[in-house]
Amino acid sequence: MTAGSLLLAIRGPVLLITLGLLMAADQLDRMSFSRTWPVLLILFGLFKLAEHLGPKDEGVQDR
Amino acid sequence: MRRASLVAPLLLIGIGLLFLARNVFPEMQLLDYLAKYWPLLLVVWGGLRLLEILFWAATSRPLPARGIASGEWVLVIFLCFVGVSLHAVRGFSQWLPGSRIELGGLDIFGENYDYALAGEKPATKTPRVILESFRGNARITGADVETVKVTGHSTIRSLDQASADRANEQAPLEIDGDTNEIHIRTWQNRVSGSNRRISADLDIVVPKGTTIEAHGRSGDYDINGVSGSIDISSDNASVRLEDIGGDVVVDVRGSDILRAVKVKGSVELKGRGSDIDLQDIAGQVTINGTFTGNSQLHNLGKPLRIITPYTEFSAEKVTDMRVTLGNLNASDLTGPVRMTSSRSWDVALTNFTSSLDINLNGGDVDLRPGLLPLAKMDVRSRAGHIELALPQGSKFDLTATSTRGSVDNEFGAPLKLEPNGRRGSTLRGSNGGPSVNISTDNGQILVRSAAAADSALPESKLPKTPAVPAKPPQPVEQ
Numbered sequence: 335m336t337a338g339s340l341l342l343a344i345r346g347p348v349l350l351i352t353l354g355l356l357m358a359a360d361q362l363d364r365m366s367f368s369r370t371w372p373v374l375l376i377l378f379g380l381f382k383l384a385e386h387l388g389p390k391d392e393g394v395q396d397r
Numbered sequence: 398m399r400r401a402s403l404v405a406p407l408l409l410i411g412i413g414l415l416f417l418a419r420n421v422f423p424e425m426q427l428l429d430y431l432a433k434y435w436p437l438l439l440v441v442w443g444g445l446r447l448l449e450i451l452f453w454a455a456t457s458r459p460l461p462a463r464g465i466a467s468g469e470w471v472l473v474i475f476l477c478f479v480g481v482s483l484h485a486v487r488g489f490s491q492w493l494p495g496s497r498i499e500l501g502g503l504d505i506f507g508e509n510y511d512y513a514l515a516g517e518k519p520a521t522k523t524p525r526v527i528l529e530s531f532r533g534n535a536r537i538t539g540a541d542v543e544t545v546k547v548t549g550h551s552t553i554r555s556l557d558q559a560s561a562d563r564a565n566e567q568a569p570l571e572i573d574g575d576t577n578e579i580h581i582r583t584w585q586n587r588v589s590g591s592n593r594r595i596s597a598d599l600d601i602v603v604p605k606g607t608t609i610e611a612h613g614r615s616g617d618y619d620i621n622g623v624s625g626s627i628d629i630s631s632d633n634a635s636v637r638l639e640d641i642g643g644d645v646v647v648d649v650r651g652s653d654i655l656r657a658v659k660v661k662g663s664v665e666l667k668g669r670g671s672d673i674d675l676q677d678i679a680g681q682v683t684i685n686g687t688f689t690g691n692s693q694l695h696n697l698g699k700p701l702r703i704i705t706p707y708t709e710f711s712a713e714k715v716t717d718m719r720v721t722l723g724n725l726n727a728s729d730l731t732g733p734v735r736m737t738s739s740r741s742w743d744v745a746l747t748n749f750t751s752s753l754d755i756n757l758n759g760g761d762v763d764l765r766p767g768l769l770p771l772a773k774m775d776v777r778s779r780a781g782h783i784e785l786a787l788p789q790g791s792k793f794d795l796t797a798t799s800t801r802g803s804v805d806n807e808f809g810a811p812l813k814l815e816p817n818g819r820r821g822s823t824l825r826g827s828n829g830g831p832s833v834n835i836s837t838d839n840g841q842i843l844v845r846s847a848a849a850a851d852s853a854l855p856e857s858k859l860p861k862t863p864a865v866p867a868k869p870p871q872p873v874e875q
Contacts, residue, residue, distance in 0.1 A: 339460050340450070346465025347447035350473060354439025357477065361436055361484060 338385060345381045352377055402461075404445045405469070408438075435480035439473065507554045507594075510561035514570040514597060517546045518579055523606035523625065525578045530586045531613035533597035539605040539622035539640075545579050547572060549599040553588075564588045564595055585614075608643065626662060644680065654690075663699070692720040708738035713751065723760065732772065741781070752831075757781070761840075765847060766791075773831040780839040786847040792830025798823045800838045807845035 352374060360367035415431075443465075450464055465473070520526075526545055528535060533552075547570060555561035568584040581601070588595045596616065603609070608625030611618060615633040624642030633651040644662035647655055652670030663680030666673060671690030675682060681699040684692075687706065694701065697715040712718075714731035725736075725744045732751025736744065741759035748767040752774070755762060759780040766772065771791045776783060787793065787808055795812060797804050800821040806812045812826035824844060835842055 339462075340454050342462060343450045343454075343460040343464045344447055346463055346469075347443040347450065348464075350443030350465055351440050351447065352443075353473070353477075354436045354441075354443060357436030357439060357480065361433065 341381065341384050345378075348381075349374060349377060402446065402449060404442060404449060407445065408442055431480070432483040435476065435483065438476065438480075442473075507556050510553045510555060510558060510565075512551045512553065512565045513549075514551050514583075514599065515548050516570050516572040516581075517544050518572045518574075519543060519576055520545045520579055520604055520607075521576045522604050523608070524576060524604060525608045525610065525625075526601070526603055527574075527578070527580045528601075528609070528611040528613070529580060529582045531581075531583055531597070531599075531611060532585045532595065532616055533583070533599065533613075534617045534619070535599045535601060535611065536619045537601045537603060537607075537609060537621070537623065539607060539624065540602050542602060542604055544602075545572065545581070545604075545607075546602045547581060547599055549597060551583070551595060551597040554594040560593055564593045568595055570597075624661075655688075689722075691722075692718075694718040694720075707740045708736070708742070710734075710736045743781075767847065771830055771833065774833045774835070776834070777836045778840065779837070781837060782840045782842070783835050783837055784843045784845070785833070785835060786845055788847045792828050793833045794827040794830055795833040795835075795844070796823065796825050797833075797835040797842045797844055799836070799840060799842050802837065802839060802841045804842040805844070807843065809846070812844060 356365075356367055356370045356373060359365045359370065446464055450460060453460055520543055522543060524545065526537075551565060551568065551570075553561040553564045555564060567587045571582040571584065572579060573582075574580045581599075583597050583599075585595045585597065603623065605622065606624050608627075609620060609623060610628045611631070613629075613631040613634060615631065617635045617637070618629055618631075619637045620627060620639070620641065622640045626643030627638060627641055627645045627647075629636055629646070630648040631652075632649070634647075634649050635653045636647050636649070636655050636657075638645060638657040639659055641657065641660045642662065645657055645660055645664045646667070647665070648667040649655070649670055650668055652668070654672040654674065655666055655670060656672075656674040657664050657678065658674075658676045660675075660678045660680065663682065664675060664678050665683045666686070666688070668686045670686070670688045673684065673688050673690070673692040673694075675693070675697065676695045678696070679698045682694070682697050682701045684701075684703045686704075694715050695717055699714070701710075701712050701715050701718075703710040703720075710725070712727075712730050712732060712734045715727065716729035718725070718727035718730070720726075723740070723742055725742055727745075727749075728747040730746060730749045730751075732749060732753060734746070734749065734751065735754045736742075737756045739758050742757050743760045743762075744755060744757070745763040745765075746753070747765040750766070750768050750770070750772055752772045753764070753776065754774075755776045755778075757778045760778055761781045762776055762778050762783045764774070764776065764784065765786045766774075767788060769788055769790060769792075771787070771793050774785075776785075782802075783797075785797070798817060798821065800817070802821065804814060804822045804824045806814055806824050810826070811828050812824050815823045815825060817823040824842065835844075
């Protein structure tokens with residue numbers, strides 16, 4: 335098991351939790367989802383970025 | 398081997414328990430909770446999955462390639478749609494105050510709650526009764542009484558009983574004023590907000606001599622046996638009046654039917670609506686507006702006047718007249734009859750003795766005067782056939798001209814055909830009667846002698862004019 339596969343595995347659940355929180359904020363009239371949805375995009379981007387950085391570390395360690 | 402996640406079964410069990418709970422405790426408002434808290438379902442789902450994965454990672458078990466499989470995402474999106482629409486339906490009042498769309502929620506989820514209404518107030522023999530900002534159905538009956546008595550019920554459509562109770566308290570039935578002028582208020586306009594809708598069914602018994610005035614948003618009025626005048630204005634109302642002694646004024650923005658039977662005074666109908674049914678009206682009748690349904694007018698003793706944006710019609714007396722979608726059929730009209738229209742009309746008139754003046758943009762005209770002596774006639778249809786059936790022994794000074802069509806003479810002498818221009822023709826002849834002028838630009842004209850069957854309204858001998866070309870289909874205005 336590596337950090338990369340863990341990252342990949344928790345991406346879905348974390349995004350789902352965020353989506354739920356944003357929806358809840360929308361529901362309680364705190365912040366409309368139409369304004370907060372880019373958070374999901376950013377989060378997804380962060381995960382992708384981490385994935386991109388992750389395997390490199392792995393490669394270095396493997397060598 | 399990839400381990401199956403425990404989360405999906407857990408969620409399924411949870412949802413099953415929720416619905417079971419609702420079935421066991423029906424008063425639990427599951428939909429309300431779901432509408433409010435469904436995002437937490439996503440959070441719990443994601444959280445459980447996260448814990449599961451972290452647990453697997455900590456115990457060095459193989460991790461799934463994806464924390465949430467694509468099938469699960471589809472389910473998530475579906476859940477979002479359901480949640481958002483549930484929320485929209487349940488809580489529109491916060492989102493779009495004053496909007497009318499939210500009624501969908503009420504229609505689907507709301508229930509009707511009924512509350513009895515009753516009240517009574519002494520009155521003189523000829524009071525004025527004013528029904529204010531009313532929504533619902535009112536049946537008003539004149540009787541030999543000296544009170545105004547209201548019974549009925551108020552129907553409140555609401556999502557829950559408490560809200561309906563509050564609405565009912567806000568909108569009590571109120572009868573006040575003195576014995577000469579009585580106001581009936583239902584205060585339905587106080588019930589605001591989009592999560593409730595209120596209407597009332599009232600049965601009102603008034604003294605025979607009552608004058609009635611009603612203003613409302615929507616609903617039906619059924620008024621019977623009142624000798625005063627009636628004045629109704631409403632955004633949307635169907636009105637049925639019978640046995641009315643005074644003048645009637647009805648002003649509606651929309652209506653399924655306006656019916657008045659046995660009215661001693663005048664009748665004035667204004668606004669927009671569909672069907673009109675008038676019978677035995679002793680006074681003058683004015684119809685001013687756009688009424689697109691079937692109109693039937695029987696036994697109007699005084700002049701009739703119809704004014705629409707495109708058409709004007711007037712006659713002195715009407716025995717039987719029907720107006721339907723661009724068709725006007727009348728028998729036993731007393732004139733002078735005048736009709737002008739910038740639209741197309743098929744007009745059929747039988748048994749008329751007074752003068753006729755018709756000018757239409759199009760449509761077929763079928764005239765069977767039936768009775769002698771013939772009256773002066775001036776008839777023009779820009780595009781359409783005109784047929785005139787003259788009784789035997791008619792005296793006339795006739796000119797019938799078609800600019801681009803044939804003119805047929807089936808009457809015989811003294812009428813004579815003269816060519817007119819390249820394609821048209823003119824029929825002329827006189828035996829010393831009133832002038833009869835018939836003309837069309839584009840259509841045939843037939844002048845014939847009347848047969849015995851012509852007093853009724855059989856089919857015309859001429860083929861029907863096809864719809865006037867070069868103009869898009871238009872809503873028919875009467």
